[in-house]
Amino acid sequence: MRFDHSDRLRTKSHALIPGGCHAYAKADSEYPQLSPGFITRGQGCHVWDVDGNEFIEYAPGNRSVSLGHAYRPVVEAITNELQRGVNFTRPAEIEVRAAEKLLSVLTNAEMVKFCKNGSDATTAAIRLARAATGRDLVACCADHPFFAFDDWFIATTPHSCGIPETTKSLTLTFRYNDIDSVKTLFESYKKQIACLILEPARHEEPQDDFLSDLKQICRDHGTLLVFDEMITGFRWHLRGGQAVYGVDPDLACWGKAMANGFSISALTGKRRYMELGDLSTQPNNLFLLSTTHGAETHSLAAMMATLDAYTTLPVIDTLYKQGRRLAEGFRRLVAEHHLGHAIDVIGRPCCLSYHTKDCSGHYSPLLRALFLQETIRRGILMSSFVVTYSHSDSDIDQTLAAIDGALGVYAKALREGTEKYLQGPSPRPIYRR
Numbered sequence: 214m215r216f217d218h219s220d221r222l223r224t225k226s227h228a229l230i231p232g233g234c235h236a237y238a239k240a241d242s243e244y245p246q247l248s249p250g251f252i253t254r255g256q257g258c259h260v261w262d263v264d265g266n267e268f269i270e271y272a273p274g275n276r277s278v279s280l281g282h283a284y285r286p287v288v289e290a291i292t293n294e295l296q297r298g299v300n301f302t303r304p305a306e307i308e309v310r311a312a313e314k315l316l317s318v319l320t321n322a323e324m325v326k327f328c329k330n331g332s333d334a335t336t337a338a339i340r341l342a343r344a345a346t347g348r349d350l351v352a353c354c355a356d357h358p359f360f361a362f363d364d365w366f367i368a369t370t371p372h373s374c375g376i377p378e379t380t381k382s383l384t385l386t387f388r389y390n391d392i393d394s395v396k397t398l399f400e401s402y403k404k405q406i407a408c409l410i411l412e413p414a415r416h417e418e419p420q421d422d423f424l425s426d427l428k429q430i431c432r433d434h435g436t437l438l439v440f441d442e443m444i445t446g447f448r449w450h451l452r453g454g455q456a457v458y459g460v461d462p463d464l465a466c467w468g469k470a471m472a473n474g475f476s477i478s479a480l481t482g483k484r485r486y487m488e489l490g491d492l493s494t495q496p497n498n499l500f501l502l503s504t505t506h507g508a509e510t511h512s513l514a515a516m517m518a519t520l521d522a523y524t525t526l527p528v529i530d531t532l533y534k535q536g537r538r539l540a541e542g543f544r545r546l547v548a549e550h551h552l553g554h555a556i557d558v559i560g561r562p563c564c565l566s567y568h569t570k571d572c573s574g575h576y577s578p579l580l581r582a583l584f585l586q587e588t589i590r591r592g593i594l595m596s597s598f599v600v601t602y603s604h605s606d607s608d609i610d611q612t613l614a615a616i617d618g619a620l621g622v623y624a625k626a627l628r629e630g631t632e633k634y635l636q637g638p639s640p641r642p643i644y645r646r
C-alpha cells in the first residue's frame with residue numbers, strides 16, 4: 214500500500230491549514246506515518262483515499278455517519294431540497310416539519326432549536342441555563358472528553374490559551390459516578406450553579422442510580438440538568454441515553470448521527486426553559502440562539518430522511534449486532550494471541566473503542582499507532598470500533614482477518630520493541646481526558 218499522493222498533499226495542507234485539517238480527531242497528529250492522508254470518496258462503510266487504496270472504515274465522520282456514506286435515501290432527500298433553494302429571508306416551511314418530526318421521536322422534549330455543530334447546541338444549553346437561573350457557574354463532567362470548542366469548556370482543558378481567567382473560573386468539574394463530588398460542588402457553591410452537563414454515559418455505565426441522584430440533587434438546588442447526547446443519541450437508543458437509563462434531563466443536545474454526517478444539531482428541552490428564546494414572551498430577557506445557517510433546508514431534509522431510516526429499519530439493533538460480532542471476534546483473537554494484558558475492547562457494542570496498554574497496564578499511544586498502522590496495511594481504517602448500519606457480516610469478518618494479522622505484529626512488538634515495527638515518528642495526539 215502506497216501513500217505518495219497523500220504525502221504530497223500533506224505538505225500542502227499543513228502550509229495552508231493549521232494542523233492540516235479541520236478536526237483534530239482526523240489530524241495527522243493522531244495517525245502513524247503509514248496512513249491515508251486524504252479520502253476522496255465513500256460508499257457505505259468503504260472509503261477510497263487519494264492514492265486509490267480502499268478501506269473499511271469505522272466511526273466515519275467522528276461518529277456522525279451512522280447509516281453509511283452516500284446513503285441513498287438521505288442523498289435523494291438532500292438533492293430534492295437543494296433544487297428548491299436552501300436559505301430564505303423568512304423561515305422555510307421545512308423548519309416546522311423538521312421540528313415536528315424530531316419532537317415526535319424525542320418524546321421527552323417539548324421544543325427544539327436547530328443549529329449546525331454540536332458545540333452550538335451545548336454552548337446554547339449553557340447560556341439558556343444561565344438565563345433561566347440567573348447564575349453564572351456551570352459544572353461539566355471531568356471524565357467526559359469533549360463538550361464544545363467554546364470557551365466555557367475549552368477552559369477546563371490544557372488547550373485553554375486565549376481564554377480569559379474570568380471565563381475559566383466560571384466552569385467547575387465533577388466526576389462521573391461520584392455523587393460525593395457533585396455534593397461537594399453544591400456545598401461549596403450554594404445557589405451559584407446554573408447547570409450540570411454530562412454525557413448520560415460513555416464507556417462507563419452509570420452505577421448506583423447515579424443519573425437519577427444527579428437529577429434529584431439538581432432539582433433540590435434549582436440547577437438544570439443537561440445531557441449531551443451527541444454520541445449516545447441515535448446510537449445507544451433512538452432517544453439517547455436518557456431513554457436507556459430512564460432519566461429525563463431539563464435540556465438535551467443532539468447532533469452527529471442525527472443527519473448521517475450532514476451539519477445539523479439541536480437543543481431540545483422543556484417548554485418553560487426553551488420559551489426564554491421567544492421574543493414575544495421574553496421582550497426584555499431573551500435567551501438568544503440565532504444563526505444564519507442553523508436551519509438550512511437541505512440539512513433538515515437530511516435529518517428527516519435519517520430519522521425515517523431509524524424509525525422504519527432496524528438501524529440501532531444492527532449497530533448493536535455488528536458491534537457484538539466485532540467485539541466477540543476481537544476478544545477471541547486477543548485470547549489466541551495471548552494479548553489480554555495488552556489490548557482490550559471497551560464500551561457498548563453500538564459504540565466500541567479499543568484500549569492499547571504497555572507492560573505496566575498504562576495506555577500506550579505508541580501501541581495504538583502500531584495497531585492503526587497494521588490494520589491500515591490490511592485495508593482497515595479503525596480509530597475505534599464504532600460500526601455503521603452499512604457494516605455487513607463480511608465487512609466485519611474481513612476486519613477480523615486484518616486484526617488477526619495486526620495482532621501478530623503487535624505481539625512481536627511487545628516482545629522486541631515497538632520502534633522496530635512502527636514506521637516513522639510516533640504520533641502526538643491532542644490531549645484527551
Ligand SMILES: Cc1ncc(COP(=O)(O)O)c(C=O)c1O
Pocket residue numbers: 275329330331332333335359360361362412441443444468469
Ligand atoms: C460528546 C460530544 N459533545 C459535543 C461535541 C461537539 O460537537 P461538534 O464537533 O459538532 O461541535 C462532540 C464532538 O466530538 C462530542 O463528542
